[in-house]
Amino acid sequence: xxxxxxxxxxxxxxxxxxxxxxxxxxxxxxxxxxxxxxxxxxxxxxxxxxxxxxxxxxxxxxxxxxxxxxxxxxxxxxxxxxxxxxxxxxxxxxxxxxxxxxxxxxxxxxxxxxxxxxxxxxxxxxxxxxxxxxxxxxxxxxxxxxxxxxxxxxxxxxxxxxxxxxxxxxxxxxxxxxxxxxxxxxxxxxxxxxxxxxxxxxxxxxxxxxxxxxxxxxxxxx
Amino acid sequence: xxxxxxxxxxxxxxxxxxxxxxxxxxxxxxxxxxxxxxxxxxxxxxxxxxxxxxxxxxxxxxxxxxxxxxxxxxxxxxxxxxxxxxxxxxxxxxxxxxxxxxxxxxxxxxxxxxxxxxxxxxxxxxxxxxxxxxxxxxxxxxxxxxxxxxxxxxxxxxxxxxxxxxxxxxxxxxxxxxxxxxxxxxxxxxxxxxxxxxxxxxxxxxxxxxxxxxxxxxxxxx
DNA sequence: CTTCGAGAAATTATAGATAATTATTATTTT
DNA sequence: AAAATAATAATTATCTATAATTTCTCGAAG
Numbered sequence: 001x002x003x004x005x006x007x008x009x010x011x012x013x014x015x016x017x018x019x020x021x022x023x024x025x026x027x028x029x030x031x032x033x034x035x036x037x038x039x040x041x042x043x044x045x046x047x048x049x050x051x052x053x054x055x056x057x058x059x060x061x062x063x064x065x066x067x068x069x070x071x072x073x074x075x076x077x078x079x080x081x082x083x084x085x086x087x088x089x090x091x092x093x094x095x096x097x098x099x100x101x102x103x104x105x106x107x108x109x110x111x112x113x114x115x116x117x118x119x120x121x122x123x124x125x126x127x128x129x130x131x132x133x134x135x136x137x138x139x140x141x142x143x144x145x146x147x148x149x150x151x152x153x154x155x156x157x158x159x160x161x162x163x164x165x166x167x168x169x170x171x172x173x174x175x176x177x178x179x180x181x182x183x184x185x186x187x188x189x190x191x192x193x194x195x196x197x198x199x200x201x202x203x204x205x206x207x208x209x210x211x212x213x214x215x216x217x218x219x220x221x222x
Numbered sequence: 223x224x225x226x227x228x229x230x231x232x233x234x235x236x237x238x239x240x241x242x243x244x245x246x247x248x249x250x251x252x253x254x255x256x257x258x259x260x261x262x263x264x265x266x267x268x269x270x271x272x273x274x275x276x277x278x279x280x281x282x283x284x285x286x287x288x289x290x291x292x293x294x295x296x297x298x299x300x301x302x303x304x305x306x307x308x309x310x311x312x313x314x315x316x317x318x319x320x321x322x323x324x325x326x327x328x329x330x331x332x333x334x335x336x337x338x339x340x341x342x343x344x345x346x347x348x349x350x351x352x353x354x355x356x357x358x359x360x361x362x363x364x365x366x367x368x369x370x371x372x373x374x375x376x377x378x379x380x381x382x383x384x385x386x387x388x389x390x391x392x393x394x395x396x397x398x399x400x401x402x403x404x405x406x407x408x409x410x411x412x413x414x415x416x417x418x419x420x421x422x423x424x425x426x427x428x429x430x431x432x433x434x435x436x437x438x439x440x441x442x443x444x
Numbered sequence: 445c446t447t448c449g450a451g452a453a454a455t456t457a458t459a460g461a462t463a464a465t466t467a468t469t470a471t472t473t474t
Numbered sequence: 475a476a477a478a479t480a481a482t483a484a485t486t487a488t489c490t491a492t493a494a495t496t497t498c499t500c501g502a503a504g
Binding site: 007008010011046049050053054056057058059065078081082084085088089091092142143144145148 | 229230232233268271272275276278279280281287288300303304306307310311313314364365366367370
């Protein structure tokens with residue numbers, strides 16, 4: 001992140017709040033009080049309200065008129081929904097990106113995969129995973145599609161951080177490697193289905209509740 | 223549209239501006255001046271700015287910090303992009319909606335198709351066409367997906383109105399009928415590919431320029 | 445006749461203030 | 475003691491005002 005005195009206060013606030021929501025620093029249902037946030041950022045609440053509108057559009061916050069803004073809740077149903085939307089859109093993007101993928105890009109994507117495999121915490125794994133997907137999809141040159149995918153990635157990351165906040169077990173991403181191998185061969189017809197399956201792989205993990213009981217936590221781990 | 227004194231001024235302004243942009247009352251590139259709009263609606267510019275943020279998220283306006291907001295431009299490339307995104311997402315929605323489609327819903331969808339075939343102007347055709355798609359997709363019960371599709375429909379409508387503003391030739395929608403026939407048989411595997419092709423059918427029409435020359439106008443007509 | 449630049453006007457972005465609505469607490473009544 | 479109601483506090487949504495930035499206009503120089 002740059003110093004960002006270029007863009008507006010509103011966009012800065014929305015970026016920072018989005019990050020807090022995604023990383024789980026702000027729990028679902030938490031009230032976002034404009035005056036408090038305005039005070040924290042040393043501004044008036046006008047740019048804060050503009051930031052709220054953006055968070056709303058991204059699906060990270062929900063607003064009830066005259067009753068304020070809250071951090072959006074989510075459930076297993078929405079995790080599945082986001083996974084399926086990602087599958088549909090990422091496959092589309094990959095088909096258009098494939099002809100423009102260079103060996104240099106694929107090398108960077110391989111580096112990102114290695115970085116992910118070596119990650120010992122969720123946050124760095126997520127960052128590497130997102131870098132992989134972004135690298136192989138960006139060359140599609142479809143800005144609207146990429147923006148939609150980016151919002152879905154944010155949602156995915158949120159599900160992930162909500163479940164795997166602390167523990168993380170190292171694992172090798174065979175899907176990423178298979179995708180890269182096919183792409184190096186220029187074989188999109190095989191790469192696409194792997195990606196489609198990959199992003200719909202929903203991880204499941206028992207999580208200890210506050211009351212001691214265990215429930216299952218779910219997240220997209222692709 | 224209801225009287226809508228329930229929701230905020232900002233959402234009312236964004237709805238009305240969105241409609242103007244979609245219907246082509248506001249041309250691409252037109253500056254949206256917050257004080258003028260505020261005066262028109264008898265409000266201050268604070269809710270106007272919030273409305274701008276929503277239009278931006280919908281892809282109907284673009285904002286340059288400290289330089290104002292303009293109606294978003296678009297070209298053939300973006301028409302294609304929106305068509306392909308719609309194809310991917312509507313097929314996904316249809317697959318989940320299909321098990322919940324009732325004969326009553328399919329009858330309503332058929333009515334919408336007939337209404338479209340009998341339309342003598344673009345606006346009523348677009349309304350009927352959107353109703354058809356909404357009817358067969360809504361039962362998927364995936365709110366995030368439906369919201370994304372709705373935004374893409376708005377973009378499609380904009381392309382359409384920009385090209386076919388005045389003239390409109392009556393035609394029979396064979397695709398819609400084929401889709402309905404398959405859905406009545408519970409045959410999703412055949413319905414989905416028809417829909418996928420259908421929404422990517424990009425109409426083309428010669429349009430007389432201001433300088434007398436003719437150029438080709440493009441729009442999604444599915 | 446064109447190009448550059450200074451000053452003026454318009455416009456955006458933010459701050460501070462006000463009215464209206466909702467949530468909370470205290471109090472009264474049953 | 476519990477429930478209902480009134481008073482109070484907190485919060486949202488909006489408006490008016492101010493500062494900062496950009497665009498426009500017009501004149502002077504090349």
